[in-house]
Amino acid sequence: MEKITNIDILELGSPEEKSSPWSSTILILRLTSSNGNVGYGEAPTTLMTHPVLESMKEVSRIFQDKDYYNIEANNREYYKNAFYISKSIEETAALSAFEIASWDLIGKDLGTPVYKMLGGVFNDKIKAYANGWYSDCVEPEDFVSKAKKLVNKGYKAFKFDPFGNNYDKLSTEGLKHSVSIVSKMREELGDDIDLLIECHGRFSTKYAIMAGEALDPYNPLFIEEPVHPELEFGLYDFKKYVNTPVALGERLLNKEDFARFISSGMVDIIQPDITNSKGILEGKKIAAVADAFGVPVAFHNAFGPVQTAATLNVDYTIPNFLIQESFEESWPEWKKSLFTGYTIENGFFRLSGKPGLGIEVNEKILNESRTEAMEPLNPNEPPWVVSGTFKQ
Known part of the structure; x- marks a missing residue:
């Protein structure tokens, strides 16, 4: 029996992170096995780095000396002990890191990529959409100028939040300004470029509908989290008036959550996050639930390179893959160089094909990037927005 013999939880970070304050720190898990192989996992950090880190210590008490091939059994053992896990993103994030690292170990033991253990290649081209690219963009011309630079690199899809500092409500001026940004992007980039509208769950239902109706004419691929996450029943009203598909999922924590949203017709495109919804196998199950209802999958991916590699291994295998989020163009150099093993060429991801996660x-860089800091807290804008955009 191969087992986990050593567990290292590493917080990394740097003040170089300018675009994405929510991921200025990342949590990397390193598992060492009894045969000497090393597997990596990652957990998200959005203003919860230290709580997630402490939860990872709790999960380690369950996984220490366990046979890491027993993915289902180990996850269920933690589930049995973690009383609040169905509602605690700190716990599901911590558990996800261990699950991902276990797959990395198994693949390295067997000399095969994780995706070959999940059904093999179904998608040989993984289309990326750029996010995080629009730091300090306020006026329409700012957005267009930066987007065109990435079009020249081959990107054909862009997600962005055009709503400035509007929160809960959307002012008349805020609505006009948001429309001016999206209309200018469509006019300048053309109809062959996908526009994805990010709301960050910032609006009450009435104002979400106002935004959605106003942006419908510009044919977005989707509009993400249009209403506050606790107002999910407002999505029924939203969908009555807005034609743009609704995407959400980064705050849902398991396949049961997704089954409820999908079966009740509240969502058109799901966005699970491999690093907070219990890992790779749960991600594959969530995609299968969605496939049964004809719902496409666009995994959320806003943190670090281990998350990206884990997500791509699932993307390769699912028939209902739609598009994959990418922040790589806005990462600081240390994060870009922390791991190697996948590339983005002409707007498409490709894995290395090496064993495990392939990284x-x-x-x-791992040692030089160690930190114990908390994420920065800017009194002028919340940490979930792209830097320099929470203004009108």
Whole structure:
């Protein structure tokens, strides 16, 4: 029996992170097995780095000395002990990191990529959409100028939040300004570029509908989290008036959550996050639930390179894959160089095909990036927005 013999929980970060304050720190898990192989996982951090880190310590008490091939049994053992896990993103995030690292170990033991253990390649081209690219963009011309630079690199899809500092409500001026940004993007980039509208769950239902109706004419691929997450029943009203597909899922924590949203018709495109919804196998199950209802999948992916690699391994295998989020163009250099093993070429992701997640760590950068800091807290804008955009 191969087992987990050593567990290292590493917080990394740097003040170089300018675009995405929510991921200025990342949590990397390193599992060492009894045969000497090393597997990596990752947990999300959005203003919860230290709580998630502490939860990872709790999960380690369950996983220490366990046979890491027993993915289902180990997850269920933690589930049995973690009384609040169905509602605690700190716990599901911590558990996800261990699940991902277990798959990395198994793949390295067997000499095969994780995606080959999940059904093999179904999608040989993984279309990326750029996010995080629009830091300090306020006026329509700002957005267009930065987007065109990425079009020149081959990107054909862009997600962005055009709503400035409007929160809960959307002012008349705020609505006009948002429309001016989206209309200018469509006019300048053309109809062959996908526009994805990010709301960050910031609106009450009435104002979400106002925004959705106003942006419908510009044919977005989807509008993400249009209403506050606790107002999910407002999505029924939203969908009565707005034609743009609704996407959500980064705040849902398991396949049961997704089954409820999908079966009740509240969502058109799901966005699970591999690093907070119990990992790779649960992600595959969530995609299967969605496929049964004809719902496409666009995994949320806003943190670090281990998350990206884990997500791509699932993307390769699912028939209902739609598009994949990418922040790579806005990452600071240390994060870009922390792991190697996947590439983005002409707007498409490709994995290396190496065993496990397919990635290799740069030990020097890993050691130099260690920190114990909390994420920055800017009194002028919340940490979930792209930097410099929470203004009108």
